[in-house]
Amino acid sequence: MTASRSASFEGAIEFAQDLIRIPSLPGEEGELTRRVVDEMESLGYDEVRTDELGSVVGVVRGGTGPRVMLSAHLDMVAEGDPAEWEYPPFGGVIADGCLHGRGAMDIKGPLALQTHVAAALRGQASGDIIVAHPVYEERGGWGMDHLTRPDGGLRPDLVIIGESTQGDIAIGHRGRAEIEIVGTGLAGHASAPDRARNALDLVSPILAGVADLAARQDSDEVLGPASVVATGVEAVPASLNVIPDRVTVTLDWRILPVDTEESLVARVEDALGPHLRRFDAEEGGERGAGVEVRMATQLQRAYTGVEEERRLLSPGFLMDPGHPIVTAAAGAVGRRTGTGPARVRPWVFATDGGWTCGVRGVPTIGFAPGEERYAHTNTERLDLDEARWGYSKYLDLVPAVQQAAGA
Numbered sequence: 004m005t006a007s008r009s010a011s012f013e014g015a016i017e018f019a020q021d022l023i024r025i026p027s028l029p030g031e032e033g034e035l036t037r038r039v040v041d042e043m044e045s046l047g048y049d050e051v052r053t054d055e056l057g058s059v060v061g062v063v064r065g066g067t068g069p070r071v072m073l074s075a076h077l078d079m080v081a082e083g084d085p086a087e088w089e090y091p092p093f094g095g096v097i098a099d100g101c102l103h104g105r106g107a108m109d110i111k112g113p114l115a116l117q118t119h120v121a122a123a124l125r126g127q128a129s130g131d132i133i134v135a136h137p138v139y140e141e142r143g144g145w146g147m148d149h150l151t152r153p154d155g156g157l158r159p160d161l162v163i164i165g166e167s168t169q170g171d172i173a174i175g176h177r178g179r180a181e182i183e184i185v186g187t188g189l190a191g192h193a194s195a196p197d198r199a200r201n202a203l204d205l206v207s208p209i210l211a212g213v214a215d216l217a218a219r220q221d222s223d224e225v226l227g228p229a230s231v232v233a234t235g236v237e238a239v240p241a242s243l244n245v246i247p248d249r250v251t252v253t254l255d256w257r258i259l260p261v262d263t264e265e266s267l268v269a270r271v272e273d274a275l276g277p278h279l280r281r282f283d284a285e286e287g288g289e290r291g292a293g294v295e296v297r298m299a300t301q302l303q304r305a306y307t308g309v310e311e312e313r314r315l316l317s318p319g320f321l322m323d324p325g326h327p328i329v330t331a332a333a334g335a336v337g338r339r340t341g342t343g344p345a346r347v348r349p350w351v352f353a354t355d356g357g358w359t360c361g362v363r364g365v366p367t368i369g370f371a372p373g374e375e376r377y378a379h380t381n382t383e384r385l386d387l388d389e390a391r392w393g394y395s396k397y398l399d400l401v402p403a404v405q406q407a408a409g410a
């Protein structure tokens with residue numbers, strides 16, 4: 004395609020302002036997608052398309068070298084009470100040297116920078132630059148899981164995620180899993196407890212098992228410890244004059260990259276086992292044996308109409324700090340203040356890198372301007388001096404990591 008708009012930092016910020024003005028909750032990214040497609044076409048991308056879920060993929064063709072994927076995401080978290088914002092959440096206001104609003108740094112500002120950087124590198128890249136902005140990142144990454152699916156998905160050689168790092172190179176994060184432990188009994192009227200088997204009796208042995216599990220969490224040198232905690236108990240039926248026949252204990256588990264769905268469920272079952280067997284022995288029954296452990300799920304619906312019951316798992320990942328791509332990235336970016344290579348560290352939150360690297364095994368790093376502490380808050384902002392620096396560093400970063408991946 005011929006470009007009708009040229010890539011620049013200023014153009015990227017104007018584009019980011021437009022993006023902030025288009026709200027895009029998960030499942031409602033359609034209008035934003037059209038704006039992103041329009042920008043890629045105007046910038047002369049060689050290929051622009053959307054997939055079944057409505058994620059955007061643009062390609063700027065390069066040489067035969069490694070294919071790098073730049074990725075932000077299209078969705079945002081809710082804005083909360085607009086009255087609590089100093090600047091309107093969907094205004095795209097520039098003031099005090101910052102771009103303000105929902106998505107300014109998570110992630111429409113960096114999305115716009117990446118989108119322009121790829122066009123600016125036309126003719127200079129040793130391999131294709133794939134710019135992939137998926138839907139549904141904020142609810143576990145369905146969009147990226149689908150984009151990189153083993154049958155027919157994208158196969159880049161390396162990935163740069165545009166979640167804010169404040170100019171550092173990010174190399175991983177813990178993941179998150181939501182697990183449900185479901186115990187059953189026999190419902191009955193509260194006036195006749197002898198005829199019922201109260202499902203709530205199972206909560207005590209279940210929580211004792213969870214406490215054992217929590218005490219046995221592994222730690223990673225870089226990512227820190229995994230942690231698991233019970234965050235909810237729900238009894239059904241909910242009427243307070245009925246003995247419930249079902250109880251669900253929900254766990255929030257911050258996991259290390261080695262964990263899989265199967266291993267997580269098995270570890271919960273192992274931890275509960277002794278406590279439930281003791282409960283059964285004391286009760287003279289077999290109720291503990293009927294306790295079921297499963298991944299929590301949520302029905303998700305893309306704006307294109309596709310629906311899927313998704314397990315609530317955001318995988319973690321970790322790159323070796325000495326990986327040639329990490330070293331090349333840190334060297335190319337450097338420090339904004341001071342000298343030497345960029346700092347290399349994990350993120351505190353989960354990203355789509357859990358899918359690209361943790362699950363699909365593609366080397367993945369993160370780089371973007373913006374302070375993580377502003378993410379998901381009503382003071383969200385992107386410092387424009389830092390963003391300008393980040394844009395220029397991206398122009399060095401992409402060729403450097405492509406070269407490192409090809410070496």
Ligand SMILES: [Zn+2]
Nearest residue numbers: 109110140166
């Ligand atoms: Zn984000």
